[in-house]
Amino acid sequence: MQQDLPVVVIGAGPTGLAAASELDRRGLPVLVLERGDEAATSVREWAHVRLFSPWRDLTAPAATALLEARGWQPPSEDIHPTGAEWVRDYLAPLAAELAPVIRYRARVVGVSREGLDRVVDADRAERPFTLRLRTAASLEERIHARAVIDASGTWTTPNPLGADGLPASGEQSAPERIGNRIPDLAQPDVRRRFSGGTTAVVGRGHSALTALVTLSELATETPGTRILWVLRRSSIGDAFGGGDDDQLAARGALGMRARAAVDAGHVRVVTGFRTAEVRTTPRGLVLVGTDAQELEPVHQILNLTGFRPDLSWLNELRLGLDPALQAPVQLAPLIDPNVHSCGTVYPHGAAELAHPEPGFYLAGMKSYGRAPTFLALTGYEQVRSIAAELAGDRASAARVELTLPETGVCSGSGIADQPQADTASPAAGGSCGTGCDPSPETQPLAGSTPPRNR
Incomplete structure (x- = not known):
């Protein structure tokens, strides 16, 4: 039976x-x-x-x-x-x-x-x-x-770099230089790999913000360390989250620390970029957009676009x-x-x-x-x-009862790329809304569902 x-x-x-x-x-x-x-x-x-x-x-x-x-x-x-x-x-x-x-x-x-x-x-x-x-x-x-x-x-099963949901051309040819995880810089070999070079962080959710904060701290200690933050949306928008209004204080603090890293000049922001190709050159990896735009060569790519x-x-x-x-x-x-x-x-x-x-x-x-x-x-x-x-x-x-902590902000939609005032630009005060990649307790954040579960 x-x-x-x-x-x-x-x-x-x-x-x-x-x-x-x-x-x-x-x-x-x-x-x-x-x-x-x-x-x-x-x-x-x-x-x-x-x-x-x-x-x-x-x-x-x-x-x-x-x-x-x-x-x-x-x-x-x-x-x-x-x-x-x-x-x-x-x-x-x-x-x-x-x-x-x-x-x-x-x-x-x-x-x-x-x-x-x-x-x-x-x-x-x-x-x-x-x-x-x-x-x-x-x-x-x-x-x-x-x-x-x-x-x-x-x-x-992380999402690929390609903006169309498929792996970008050349993405799978450099697995040792394209990662889907927040680097553990306490590990000497990992720290050496990210020190003194440029890393492209692709994504705008909590995992991406955590990587920005982690790498910007490395940049203050190691000359030549630079971060390129690549966003598909046309502006930073609400990526930094709810700040002091977030009912999860650590989640709000993460967004504020990421904003501070951008304000400090450790992070160069590229918006409206949709990846089509990863090109391997003698100077490093080059991200090529669907509009044929090429970004500067980087040593490492962190693809933190969700799962x-x-x-x-x-x-x-x-x-x-x-x-x-x-x-x-x-x-x-x-x-x-x-x-x-x-x-x-x-x-x-x-x-x-x-x-x-x-x-x-x-x-x-x-x-x-x-x-x-x-x-x-x-x-x-x-x-x-x-x-x-x-x-x-x-x-x-x-009898299902569930009350989750809110981010404290109600502006903007989830994943649609709609032109809007950039109230969260590095120079603005403004308010920010929710992030857009899966960042659970099964997934890194200085933060947060990540995974994932196993």
Whole structure:
């Protein structure tokens, strides 16, 4: 019977571990599949970055209850941890408590219904899910599940440099000089690579701002270090965020520090530039725009233009996704950055995350598709509602309450490039709105959903 099968959670990151905790609390059998060697694989890759959410917003209720029953002491709720501290003080202990239900080095490469492809209607909801795995020994295995929660995040699928959503010509020919991560300048070899040369930072979200601040500090210490900030929009606009009005003080401070770096002259801003090509020359890498404009040669390129979901291994499922955001159709209007600003996210849970494939849910950063600014709190509430729905507690599943900190500004739309007064130019005071690339607790910021989740 399907009821005897586990609910399979894909990804042992912050949202996946929270989902397992919620399912365990409700007495539902659960199995977590993690392709890495340990939990929170993606968070460990940006361990040097400090989050802009404090501890009070980084722990899930069911997970906290599970840990506290074992004598765990929560960190001070007002402290902003680094990724490494988040892992050490919460995610790793939680994974240890959930160890009996977690399988590591188990990569999901396909999900379907037992004996049915996506075309077949008959008895579909009565058939269990089939998950095809690739194990550490490169062997293939199939397991069955009564329901599936995909919390695998987006960290491993960053957006390409190309303004058309495709890799720019030449982008993949210099992988050692084009990165998608905020550099850890505490590492001597990384510091040497960025010292004394010019780095192009492409993007305008929290990850890009963090990189600007980090590299500008290096520029004050190392002569010859320069930063080129490349923006697709026609102006800086609201990229610096809400400043003192941001309800997450560290997020507001990040924008103000990035503005100060630009004001200090460490950063040269290029607006209205849409990358078409990366050209390798004897003097360095040259970004070429869709209008054939060429920028100055640079030594390194940081492509911090956000992330997208990997849906390739879900091809045999009937997904209901918004055609633009690649988020669940009921959720997309609530998070569409073309419409919403101020960091506002309306309450949502199992109902908004459901698909035409009964029993399948996207949760965490992956549920947002290509939309930005995902916070851990959102993922925790999502999986609480999903677990309640799977347990048959419809009232609890529908009782979704979520209040997220706003950026403090309501100007500008999300990702549309519309001419507007540049109230956030280096010389202006003005106010700024929300950023536009995914910057969750699964993703670096001096700051913040990053990833992504695993």
